[in-house]
Amino acid sequence: xxxxxxxxxxxxxxxxxxxxxxxxxxxxxxxxxxxxxxxxxxxxxxxxxxxxxxxxxxxxxxxxxxxxxxxxxxxxxxxxxxxxxxxxxxxxxxxxxxxxxxxxxx
Numbered sequence: 001x002x003x004x005x006x007x008x009x010x011x012x013x014x015x016x017x018x019x020x021x022x023x024x025x026x027x028x029x030x031x032x033x034x035x036x037x038x039x040x041x042x043x044x045x046x047x048x049x050x051x052x053x054x055x056x057x058x059x060x061x062x063x064x065x066x067x068x069x070x071x072x073x074x075x076x077x078x079x080x081x082x083x084x085x086x087x088x089x090x091x092x093x094x095x096x097x098x099x100x101x102x103x104x105x106x
């Protein structure tokens with residue numbers, strides 16, 4: 001079984017509580033009212049968006065856990081926050097660039 005990185009003991013609950021809201025919001029912004037009216041669009045868009053966001057969530061959690069483990073002391077908090085924010089920006093930028101390039105190549 002794959003062991004997912006955990007920042008807190010409630011990571012999965014937080015993810016499952018927030019991701020559906022993100023999925024609905026993003027898809028409503030992308031597709032407008034069609035998203036809620038057409039089942040042929042709703043089901044695949046919801047599944048694809050949920051999977052992509054769940055993978056992204058796990059990747060960002062892995063970054064946060066790695067940075068926390070590398071700089072565990074309280075006095076390292078500013079350094080830990082700075083490094084985490086920079087890494088989050090890099091990871092998010094790479095994810096978005098890869099998606100846009102892959103999407104536009106089709």
